[in-house]
Amino acid sequence: MLIRIVEILFPLFAITALGYFVGRRVKPDLSHANKLNMDVFVPALVFAALANKAFDVSAYLPLILATTLMVVGSGLVAWAVARVAGIEPKTLVPPIMFNNCGNLGLPLAVLAFGEAALAPMVVLFMVSNLIHFSFGAWLFDHxxxxxxxxxxxxxxxxxxxxxxxxxxxxxxxPLLTAIRMLGEISIPLMLFGLGVRLAGSRIDSIGFGLFGAVLRPVVGMALAWAIMLVIELPPREQALLLVFGALPPAVLNYMFAERYGQEPDKVASMVLIGNVAAVLFLSIALAMVLD
Known part of the structure; x- marks a missing residue:
């Protein structure tokens, strides 16, 4: 089991580590590459996963509901924790709500569960993205x-x-093949870009960053377990939901915090430490779901 987990996680963190190393040494400007990825390659990946006769959106309605409950529930838990701990909710809530389901989640699903897991993981990714770009932005500025x-x-x-x-x-x-080939560019580029972005992050609040880095997967996995008790999902989707819950805070949280001036240094610490700690928490999640 341990060897299998290492085989699944190693490619993800090896490419991310390479991006981090290059980011520290060369400091490349990936702004254009990242924009191309988000505007062309990721949409191609999403379209290719959904635009086939085997994809039945009605079959994923329970997963859509489960994902929505997870994202919203994570936000409510984070808000309660922030109020009790005296933390500004706008600083803590988004990184706990919105995880790294793009950079890490999509490639992890394929490596751990095969190509058949890409479509349901895309569903998880898009539900989270829709909420992030709508409610997540509104949270900072009503x-x-x-x-x-x-x-x-x-x-x-x-x-x-x-x-x-x-x-x-x-x-x-032939057109679908071309679109699929474009989509295949997105996953390694997302991982490499994640490493480069982390290389530019600073750890100014280690205690706060460690707190958020642990809270995100703990809350996510606990909610996934609770939701699966009330919403019936196929085994593969149950496994993906638990892995989704274990993912670290998304890098996009730092970009939002910086844009709106919401303690970006603290958010950067949560993102950086969280993505390092993901080695541990994703290993735990995979150990729970792999046969």
């Missing part, structure tokens, strides 16, 4: 217009892919 969330390329690709699946429209196979 005056923000959440309508542009529908213009996010990965969101547009989601609805287009679902529409193709529902209508049983057959995309020309």
């Amino acid at each position: 005056r923000v217009n959440v309508f542009p969330v529908w213009k996010v390329p990965s969101v547009m690709a989601t609805f287009l892919g679902i529409a193709v699946s529902l209508t049983q429209f057959e995309v020309w196979p």
